[in-house]
Amino acid sequence: MITTMELLDALRWRYATKRFDPSKKVQQDDLRALLEAVNLSASSFGLQHYRIVVVEDPETKQALRAASYDQAQLTESSHVLVLAAKTDMTPAYVDDYMQRMADTRGLPVDQVQGFGEYIKGTLTDKSTDFIIAWNKRQAYTGLGTLLAAAAELRIDSCPMEGFQPEEYDRILGLTERGLTATVIAPIGYRAAEDATQTHKKVRLPLDEMVITV
Numbered sequence: 039m040i041t042t043m044e045l046l047d048a049l050r051w052r053y054a055t056k057r058f059d060p061s062k063k064v065q066q067d068d069l070r071a072l073l074e075a076v077n078l079s080a081s082s083f084g085l086q087h088y089r090i091v092v093v094e095d096p097e098t099k100q101a102l103r104a105a106s107y108d109q110a111q112l113t114e115s116s117h118v119l120v121l122a123a124k125t126d127m128t129p130a131y132v133d134d135y136m137q138r139m140a141d142t143r144g145l146p147v148d149q150v151q152g153f154g155e156y157i158k159g160t161l162t163d164k165s166t167d168f169i170i171a172w173n174k175r176q177a178y179t180g181l182g183t184l185l186a187a188a189a190e191l192r193i194d195s196c197p198m199e200g201f202q203p204e205e206y207d208r209i210l211g212l213t214e215r216g217l218t219a220t221v222i223a224p225i226g227y228r229a230a231e232d233a234t235q236t237h238k239k240v241r242l243p244l245d246e247m248v249i250t251v
């Protein structure tokens with residue numbers, strides 16, 4: 039169990055890393071812990087509206103860099119994690135979720151079917167654009183968890199939206215999987231020469247950030 043101070047120390051230590059040390063790799067057990075952390079994130083109805091794509095292959099990272107305004111994090115980081123939102127939310131997907139819930143909790147599926155029907159009912163009048171926007175918002179909950187978990191493990195990261203999603207979808211074959219790249223986080227270890235690490239964090243005073251009603 040980490041203390042409140044340890045959590046805040048980790049979040050103060052974190053910064054959006056511009057230059058990673060390419061010689062340092064995130065170990066498999068740490069990577070797995072980060073992926074588990076994202077998988078444990080909250081999502082609307084628990085539908086887990088996105089997937090995590092792990093990119094380690096140097097050539098693929100190079101191609102992604104070209105589709106990311108040549109940002110160095112793409113090739114210098116250890117791994118690039120791409121949070122990719124689903125491009126639909128079908129009744130069959132909801133049914134699979136209900137089956138998993140029944141199996142996980144040892145319940146007959148008809149005991150959870152009411153919840154499934156309720157979810158499907160809320161989706162019937164929604165446009166594809168609405169569904170994709172909804173799914174993308176959920177991916178950001180995963181991003182928040184990922185950044186905090188990485189900081190806790192003293193793994194550097196950079197949340198990034200500065201990339202061309204259509205190019206990512208093509209390079210990573212996401213379209214055929216019913217996914218679209220939403221936000222990414224290269225992870226690894228900061229390079230000594232990354233000057234950004236010395237910059238003081240610019241944040242509002244808490245009494246401006248927080249509105250107590």
Ligand SMILES: Cc1cc2nc3c(=O)[nH]c(=O)nc-3n(C[C@H](O)[C@H](O)[C@H](O)COP(=O)(O)O)c2cc1C
Pocket residue numbers: 052053054055056109196197198199200201221239
């Ligand atoms: C959704 C999102 C997208 C971002 N996109 C980029 C990006 O494309 N490139 C980059 O270098 N930083 C990017 N950033 C990092 C922000 O600039 C950075 O988080 C912000 O300046 C605050 O600094 P800090 O994270 O170091 O505290 C992004 C951050 C977020 C949350």
